Amino acid sequence: MSIAEETIEAIRARADIAAVVSQYVTLKRRGRNLVGLCPFHTEKTPSFSVFPERQSWHCFGCGEGGNVFTFLMRIDHLTFPEAVERLGQQVGIPVERSRENAARRSLRQQILEANQAAAEFFARQLEKAPAAQEVLRRRGLTADSVKALGIGYAPAGWETLSTALGRSVPREVLAQAGLVREREGGGYYDYFRDRLIFPIRDVEGRVLGFGGRALGDAQPKYLNSPETPVFDKSRTLYGLDRARRAIADTGMAIVVEGYMDAAMAQQEGVLNVVATLGTALGATHLEVLRRYAPRVVLAYDGDAAGAAAAERSLPIFESVDMEGHILILPSGQDPDEFIRKQGVDAFRQAAASALPLVEFQLRRLIERGDRSTPEGRAALIRAVAPVLAAIRQHPKREEYVRRLAEEWSLGQPFGMQHIADALWREVRQASVRSGSAARPAAGPSHTAAPQAPADRDQLVLPPRIALAEQYVLQGLLCGATTSDQVFDVLTPEDFQVPAHRALARILWLMDEEVKDPVDAIRRSGGEDSGVLEGLASHMLAEQEKLPVTTKMVTDSVWAIKETKLRARISELQLRLAKLQSEPGEERTRVEKELQELEKELRDRKAG
Ligand SMILES: [Zn+2]
Known part of the structure; x- marks a missing residue:
């Protein structure tokens, strides 16, 4: 170990x-921890718990743990000496490292230092570039903001940065940092030329890379540093270093598409x-x-492009179990423009609602339909x-189905249940098609029992029906009902959860x-008998807690039967609508079955 043990202890203390x-996690106090x-x-x-004492x-979820150094090593992918050095800087204890050690400083560390030097270089260049300053002023950024954000300017020459920094930083490191590129015939040229430069920092303010906006008509208009050992675009967000405190305080993060929007x-x-x-x-952005x-x-x-981007992000939110929101700006406006025209309060209000x-x-689809x-x-x-099928939280999904069914059946001859059944049927099919039903999802707590393999349908059922099925089986197991009472009305095939x-x-x-x-x-010795035995035991245990x-x-037997009847009825109604113009045997048969089912439904309702 090249760092003295006393130094490490002093920093830890x-x-x-x-x-x-x-700095990384929003912590809430719970007792002493x-x-x-x-x-x-x-x-x-x-x-995730922190024990200050x-x-x-x-x-307690994933088993990770350790001290302050291991936390930094884990979260920022540092070596132990780097973690000690970083913390030493923060608490004001300098870490002496041997010369030989300094030469072996990690590439990561060297890139960060090169980036810092480059950021200072770009900022100095801006002071000498009135045209660049004028662009910033026209966009409404004040001198204070420019300074606070460290905005700079990359001159138009091909070797300005590489010459200026080349004296203190090896060209290979500049290349690894994405600041220069190697020429085919040897030598290096600057990556950013004649661009406004926005340093991209991590939550500790270290410069990870840069965003460059063309000053003139150069293409591309926006150019970011390439990926480097310290710059990973999939997990980096511009402005997080300044925004994270406010994000934690307001409980809300607003994501925009450009650094100009964020800066404004x-x-x-x-x-x-x-x-x-x-x-x-x-x-990964969402997880951050x-x-x-x-x-x-x-x-x-x-x-349209903004709406399409929002549309694409829906499954990404679902994949990490978060509910995304979208702020609709008036057509053709970006957030920067909106704030300048309508003011900051209007923007805040729009974000809140x-x-x-x-x-x-759903609204977009309904408007087009x-x-x-x-x-x-x-x-x-x-x-x-498919949109409904992508919702993994069942109560939320049920709520949307209910609302759509309510809205669409208003003033129509058919009932709300008719629409709801048709929706559920399509949702089930969409889930099977996309395979989304196979992903683990939180079902109603009552059915959190061992599940049979290939239990796909269960996850997209209305929880009401899954629960009804459970009550019936639980009743059968504990003797609250008899086999005759249940199976006079239902057959085993009427149960929709495969394990049920x-x-x-x-x-x-x-x-x-x-x-x-x-x-x-x-x-019984079936293939699933182990799983089913577990399910039955679980149901009997439920009976102790919440007797059926x-x-x-x-009531549950009837609910299951009613769902089946209604599903079949709406199926027949759809088919009848298609057959409307062609009288014949098929149509007569469908009409007859429909009449019978509707009568059965009425009779059961009557008692
Ligand atoms: Zn964990």
Whole structure:
């Protein structure tokens, strides 16, 4: 170890682990300790804990843990000496390192130093470039903002930076930092030329890379540093160093598409704004933002491209189990323009009343659709189904289905249930098509039981029906109902959750005299008997906590039957609509079955 042990101990003693971790994770006090969302794994409820008295941290979710140095090593991918050195700087204890050691400083460290030197170089150049200053002034950025953001200017020459920095930084390091490029015939030339330069920093203010905006008509208009060992666009957000405190305080992060938009918003006092860097918003960006706030609002340009970008981000939000929101700007305006024209309060207000992305997407589809004809309605139902299927939180999905069914059945001869059934059927199919149903999703807590393999359908069922099925099976297992009462109305095939269906088949065949159904299931010897035995035990345990009554079973049997009847009825109605113009045997048959089913439905309702 090249750093003296006493130095390491002195730094450890002076550092406050809570303060260090707080730079990355929003912590809440819980007793003597602090908790927050773990930065090392995806979670929704905090299991990441910091213990100030022991100066240690531990995540009960993923098992990571350690001291203040290991935290820095883990989160910023540092070596141990780098972590010690970094913390030493923060607490004011300089770390002496041997000469030989300095030569072996990691490439990462050297790139960061080169970037810092380049940022200072660009800032100095701006002072000598009135044309560049004029562009910034015209865009409305004040001198104070320019200074605070460290905005600079890359001169038009081919070797200005490489000559100026080449004296102190090896050209190879400048190349690794993406600041210069190697010429084919040897030598190097500057990567950024005649551009405004926006330094891109991490949460500690270290310069990771640069964004360059063309001053004239040069293409591309926006040019970012290439990916380097320190610059990863998929996880970096412009402005996060300045915005993170405000994001944590307001509980909301606003994401814009350009650094100019972010800079303007921050200047005008909307501090919780960050920008993506010429890449689409990705899952990693969201995971970074979630460390600070649960709510992410997209503020994209109010044109078709902005809407399309918002549309594409919907599955990304769903993939990390977050609800995205979108702020709709008047057509053709970007956030920068909006703030200049309407003012900062209007922008804040718009952000606060941003629409959930799901709703935005549904509205767009509904606007394009035609609900006045049966064909139009069927097409619309097919169009919205994939959006609904992508929603992984079941109560939320149920709520949207209910609202659409309510809205679409208003003033129509058919009932709301008719639309709801048709929606659920399409949602189920869309889930199977996209494979999204196979992903783990939080179902209603009652059904958090062992699941049979290939349990795809269960995850997209209305929870009401999954619960009804559970009540019926639970009632059968504990004797709250008899096999006859259930199976006079239902067949095992009426159960839609595959595990429930399999269990129903066994119970259907089971002798009434069986005393221990769980044991009988075990001995049934089917492929899934282990899983089903677990499911049955779980249901019996549920019965202890929340007993199912005979009335609950009877109601549930009816609910399952009704869902089946209604699904079949709307299927027949759709087919009848298609057959409308061609009388014949087929149409007569459909009409007859429809009449019978509708009568059955009425009779059951009547009692
Ligand atoms: Zn964790």
